[in-house]
Amino acid sequence: MKLFWLALRSEFLKSRRTLALATAAWMPALIAGLAFALFYFRSEDFAKMGADPWQLMASNVFGLYAVLILPMYAMVAAFSANQVEHVANAWKNIFTLPYPRLVIYLSKWTFAFLLILAFSLLLCGLMYLAGNALAVLKPEIGFQDFDSFGLTARFFLKFFLGVMGIFSIQFLLSFYWRDFIRPVGAGLALTIAGAIAAGWKYAYLFPYSAPMRISEQFRKEQLSILPPEILVSLLASGALFFLGYFLVLRRISR
Amino acid sequence: MNNYIIETAALSFSYPSGQAALRDISLQVKAGAIYGFIGQNGAGKTTAIKVLLSLLDNFQGEVRIFGADIREKRREILSRTGSLVEEPALYHHLTGWENMLNRALLLRLPKSRAGQVIRQVGLYDARHKKAGAYSQGMRQRLGIGLALLGSPELLILDEPTNSLDPSGIREVRELLARLAAEGATVFLSSHVLSEVEKIVSDIGIIHQGRLLFQGPMAVLRERAREECFLDTHDNQRCLEILAQEGLKALPAGQRLNLGNIGREEAARLNALLAGQGIKVYALEWGRKNLEQLFFEITNSPEAT
Incomplete structure (x- = not known):
């Protein structure tokens, strides 16, 4: 456990000045800032609607967040965790450290996982702050009259769990391909395919469709935390973690 | 072990x-x-x-x-x-x-x-x-x-x-x-x-x-035999003279490698070459460096 903690701290140290770490901070701030600005400057329009503004804000954000931003960030986090070793040509080097190989692999995977978690939590928190700020600054919208942020938070959790399948596939692709174009290009193509195929009855089996399908569930207020697409995403993630580790060992043994 | x-x-x-x-x-x-x-x-x-x-x-x-x-x-x-x-x-x-x-x-x-x-x-x-x-x-x-x-x-x-x-x-x-x-x-x-x-x-x-x-390393150095190197104003002519004497010499950069010959033999060759009008600039002994030994070892019949 001590070694895992040290290896994880090392991952964060190595991520200094990297795109993935910076994006985990500025992207949620940008999205929440834009949502705030939208409601602030069009407060009268939203006030006239009379609908739950928390849900309105969430549906405005989730549209792009689910289909593009979160899957893309999962790709960047997975890419970044591997790329730092590819660029330094350091894979062989870290495997000569007196650490169990599983700890090295697990710490890297956990680092990327935590980046996505931080990204999701930060956006969720900033949206909550934006809503509360609007309750004070623009009370006519009515953020103070509704207590439904829990639904938004629940869906942030669902999106996070739903993107785990994509993350794990991308982690594996980024481990094998040293460049940016192939893993992220393939991921983007699969994400688009997933969004197009999301309505197909078997699409729950395709992890790249999960965010789009969860977005639909938000519209329909289907609250279950573990619908089939999330279950498949988590199972795929678990299986790919061990497959990835097996492939790491195989690569070393050669 | x-x-x-x-x-x-x-x-x-x-x-x-x-x-x-x-x-x-x-x-x-x-x-x-x-x-x-x-x-x-x-x-x-x-x-x-x-x-x-x-x-x-x-x-x-x-x-x-x-x-x-x-x-x-x-x-x-x-x-x-x-x-x-x-x-x-x-x-x-x-x-x-x-x-x-x-x-x-x-x-x-x-x-x-x-x-x-x-x-x-x-x-x-x-x-x-x-x-x-x-x-x-x-x-x-x-x-x-x-x-x-x-x-x-x-x-x-x-x-x-x-x-x-x-x-x-x-x-x-x-x-x-x-x-x-x-x-x-x-x-x-x-x-x-x-x-x-x-x-x-x-x-x-x-x-x-x-x-x-x-x-x-000392053992490897021992394998390096001492060899005599000759430097003259006309190495080509020198090779011909040595061949007539039944001696084999090999070009080694600007010099000729006479192999592992003794001092008496070197003195005799010096006199012979001088008698034939060859200007002998240097006649000296040296050991092979590691590089030469390395190529000798890697090009040996056992290596291939």
Whole structure:
């Protein structure tokens, strides 16, 4: 456990000045800032609607967040965790450290996982702050009259769990391909395919469709935390973690 | 198998393509030695080093380091070993100091040790520069510094003097000699033979995956016979005269190599050549350097 903690701290140290770490901070701030600005400057329009503004804000954000931003960030986090070793040509080097190989692999995977978690939590928190700020600054919208942020938070959790399948596939692709174009290009193509195929009855089996399908569930207020697409995403993630580790060992043994 | 820091027995390794990279290698590296592992590019040096560092597991034979099997005691062995494999693995977006701190963190060492080593490799003044902005030589020194950080009992260095200028090479040489004097064992590979010759106490010559020679440097030197070299104003004419005398000479750069002849014979030849109007500028004896010996060994019938 001590070694895992040290290896994880090392991952964060190595991520200094990297795109993935910076994006985990500025992207949620940008999205929440834009949502705030939208409601602030069009407060009268939203006030006239009379609908739950928390849900309105969430549906405005989730549209792009689910289909593009979160899957893309999962790709960047997975890419970044591997790329730092590819660029330094350091894979062989870290495997000569007196650490169990599983700890090295697990710490890297956990680092990327935590980046996505931080990204999701930060956006969720900033949206909550934006809503509360609007309750004070623009009370006519009515953020103070509704207590439904829990639904938004629940869906942030669902999106996070739903993107785990994509993350794990991308982690594996980024481990094998040293460049940016192939893993992220393939991921983007699969994400688009997933969004197009999301309505197909078997699409729950395709992890790249999960965010789009969860977005639909938000519209329909289907609250279950573990619908089939999330279950498949988590199972795929678990299986790919061990497959990835097996492939790491195989690569070393050669 | 317990008198050596590194000992391999019948070590063989083939890549998945079927290409044999190591064939029946039996290394023996004594404690406190500076062992030079020399061979041309593609001879199998880096593959052997990867096996020693447990980066390649799928080998045949036995590999024991500190008396323990590398497959069974990987972590214990690696905790006592520092290494540099191929080029230094540096995080270019981090400064030299951050690279050191990262490794110190992983090895559970205090910052003061990182400071000590960065001074030792002469990068203290440049420590806040990003590693990506370092020259090749500075990167190499930082890579060596990372290998030294844990005060390892065994240092495995793959081509450590690569990209270093002559003063950098001398510094590395002195550093390795100091470490060996302090009790560390150094295993280093190189294809720059003249550099190895000056550093090492023991040597192994690998060629096409086979270990062709292994032993103390002094033993290898003994294999270098003393030879007589002749320098004249007309070497071509000289060759003809020597041939008429039934003597065989070989061109060796600007000179002729007369082989292992004695002083009396040399004096006779000198008189003969002078009598034929040849101006003899020099007649001197010398030993082969390691490079010449290396080519002699790797081109011997046993090597092929």
